[in-house]
Amino acid sequence: MKGDAYLCQNDITTIRSTLNSMPTLREYIFETEYGLIKKVSKGGIDTGSISANTLLSSFTEDDFTWMLRLLHLESEESSKMALLIFILRFVLSGNIIAKYREQLISAVEENDNLLSVIERWFSPEAVSSSQIKKEHSWERRDRERIRENERKKCEDKERWIQWHHEIITDETALTSEAFRHSNLEKCMELLIHIGHSSSPEKLWNKALVTRLFGENKTKEIEKLFFQQWRKVPTSLWSNRSSDDKHSLRTDERIALTGLYAESLNYDWYKNIKPEEASRAVLYAALPSDSFLPAINQLALHFPNDVKNIISHELQNIRSYVETADYIPVISNILNSAKEIRELLKDVILEIIISSIYSIEKESSSNKIRNTGDLLYSIIDTVSDEQKKVIATSCASAYLKSPYSSKFYPLLRYTFTFHSDTGLTTLKNALKRSINKDQYIIELFAAIFSPQASRRDLRKYSCLPKTPEALGELLSIAYRFIRREDDREHDGMYHPDTRDNAVEARNNILSLLLDTQNTRKITEMLRLLQEKQFSFSRSYLEFLVRERVAISSEILHLTEDDVVKLDTQLEQIPHDQHSLFTVMINRLNDLQYALSHSDFTDRDILCSIKRESQMQATLAWRLEANGKNRHTPLSEKAKLLMVKKQISD
Known part of the structure; x- marks a missing residue:
């Protein structure tokens, strides 16, 4: 730390x-x-x-x-x-x-x-003699404190030099029972001091140890570290006393580093005896943020030991899910390789289902968050049918208190595992809501906004993948997070819940428009007929035309799709008003082209470095004008080629 x-x-x-x-x-x-x-x-x-x-x-x-x-x-x-x-x-x-x-x-x-x-x-007041004496006293104490710190640093340095000399010169320093343990602790302390970390991955550096102690002593130190995890017993978080839950003893830290150092060797697992496998698994699962990489090899060669020990730990933490802010084994599983999570899938699923069913109105946010971590740990290991079962369970738990912000993550989990179930649950809660505007604004800000995604730090989005589901979400967003009520902020500002809800609405719209699926056109056309989109219809029509143009080579529109686009997004003018609409659309297209295109040869002229190049370019321009030739933007490549030929 x-x-x-x-x-x-x-x-x-x-x-x-x-x-x-x-x-x-x-x-x-x-x-x-x-x-x-x-x-x-x-x-x-x-x-x-x-x-x-x-x-x-x-x-x-x-x-x-x-x-x-x-x-x-x-x-x-x-x-x-x-x-x-x-x-x-x-x-x-x-x-x-x-x-x-x-x-x-x-x-x-x-x-x-x-x-x-x-x-x-x-015009300061005169300083009294007592004040002067007091300041002198403070200065004297500061000087004494600095001198004392310097003295201690020098003494520590001398002790380390003396200890290092003894290790190098004394052949029994690492073999004698009397001094072996203390010298091993000294080695550990030195590595922590040099590496500025107690993590085994950052702590152990064989090349550094070799430079410090030489090759022969390094082999002795390595051997002692390897033996440490085999000799020192340990236990996982749930079986540790309250004082030891968040810290390791020095001998455990040495053993943990020893297991990591040994796992760096090729075929290291072949040196593990069957009776030592369980001890190795305990140490590999001991860190509080992620398993040691060694657990992947252990799961491959000793799968029963890995499954039994971690499953037992998962069963033991049931009583902590409600109250604990942080449970190491859950975090470790969440960050582990897919093979480990596959191995533990059944027991994790059992704990998840029982935990979700036990959620009540009085349940703490810790319980919901810990359950969510377990859910995300198996999201890529369970079948679609199992995902639907999990989503249904989450939806039932959410509906016990749907308007409490503490329960919003449960709806997020529902959408993540099965978006159709999430939409159905959201609609049911919306029907029963008294203040629908406030409910949707708070909910969308909490689970669909980019800020919520950054806080949740998940690689799995809870937004639906199909255009139809995204369209339904967008329809709800435009009904209750009305665009005409959006606020414009000047300068720096701190976004509030309404701002985050707007971001969520815009995020859903962008995702729908970016979907590589022809059904998105049909869905957008359907949405544009709804009254909540009347304020933004022209803006959304422009976006649809733009995205269709961008993705025209990817999307394969049918004849019916083309007819719908032509008739619904821009109808043939039949009166003055519709003619004016077409004119404005053409002006908007022209404005967009002017804003996003370069109709000049500025980049060509800026690239000219020598006078001879400039002369050649101007001569080519004069010749072109003399022959009444026009040089549009598409001729840039030709200009560059001619300029290169002339300069060569």
């Missing part, structure tokens, strides 16, 4: 450094931070919150210019006071900021309290 925090801090430092090196962005970064701090500070903004939350540092006189402008614009007295004190304390040093005293006064001259702050700042 310390290693991961260290690496994270390094990343944060790099981001800070990068942002501070962009002078043009500093003003916008600070204004954004300042605005956010004002919004979240319920008790009023203060100087400390500005200083603690800003990414910027090393302020200059250039920064002072825009900060002074921000001070002029601030109207609230408490915020203006905090910003003024921040400028005085953190932006410029005292001798430089003194030059801007009059400008600061002019920015706050209407407020006596702020003027008094400036006066006190530039």
Whole structure:
């Protein structure tokens, strides 16, 4: 954990450094931070919150210019006071900021309290002798603390050098019963310190160990690591005490690293005796984020041990599904190879069904989320018939409390496993809903928006795949997430539930239009006849024509499809109004072509580097004009070829 925090801090430092090196962005970064701090500070903004939350540092006189402008614009007295004190304390040093005293006064001259702050700042009170002594005392303690830290670092360095020398020179250092275990722990501590991580994959580096200890000692260390997992007993998460559930003992960590290191060898599993297989499986399943890669080979050669041990762990965690925020074995299975999940499919399916049936209105969100993780772990291993059964179970559980946001994931699981069941469930819940607009807005934002997908971090989309199902979802979205009610945002903003619902609606529309299926045309034509699409009909007609044109080489339209497109998407004008509509559509097409096409030879002229090339190009143009020839956009390739021939 310390290693991961260290690496994270390094990343944060790099981001800070990068942002501070962009002078043009500093003003916008600070204004954004300042605005956010004002919004979240319920008790009023203060100087400390500005200083603690800003990414910027090393302020200059250039920064002072825009900060002074921000001070002029601030109207609230408490915020203006905090910003003024921040400028005085953190932006410029005292001798430089003194030059801007009059400008600061002019920015706050209407407020006596702020003027008094400036006066006190530039005319400080005399410091008492007790205060001077106190500051000297603080400085002395800081110097002593720094010296003590440096001394400890030097002592630690000397101890490590001495220990390393003993390991290298003493032949019994790794074989003696008295010192073997302590030296093995020292090796482990050193690897963690170097790798900044306790993960076996990042920890073990044989080339590094060889450079540190030499080839002979490395073989001894390797052998001790390999023996460790065979000697040290362990247990999985459900059988560990509450104090040990989220941490491993040092000897367990050494054993875990030993199993990983051994699994890097070719045919390593052949060295495992039958009575050692269960111990190997326990350690391979022990990590809290994913199984060791060794479990794939173990499942291939010792499938019964893998199935029995992990199945037993799954049975044991039933009582934790309701309350636990995180259950390692579920996460491990979710991230494991398909072969492992195939092996455990039956027991996982049994636990899922019983867990779904036990969901009640009072069930916690932890239970629903843990059940969802198990569901996604077998989604690519179960048959279509089993998926339908799972979807039906999820739908029944969802309908127990369909308007509670806590239960929305259950409908997401229903759509993921069987979209038709999901649509039927959604329609039933919508019929019974009192406030249909609010229900659909909250539901679509929670399960269909891109933000919901990013939060869920699943590679399986819950949106339907068929045009008909997508069309029904889109129809519901346009009925209750009305396009005429959409809001336009200026500048930066934080999207709310309504914004996320709009994103969900647009996401469904894009997916329907991008579907490589001729039935999407029929579905869009059907939708355009519904009254909820009247506000957006012209816009949607344009999108349909555009997508059909783009995918015309892929889609094979029948004669009936072509007739429908011609008659319904753009009818032959029969009066002034319809003629005007056709004219506007043609203008829109022309505007689109002008926006997305290049009718000039700008790229050709920009590519000319030498005067001889320019002369040749101009000579070719003059010759073309003399013969009354026109050079359209399609002639660019010919121009380039002629230019190359002339230059050659």
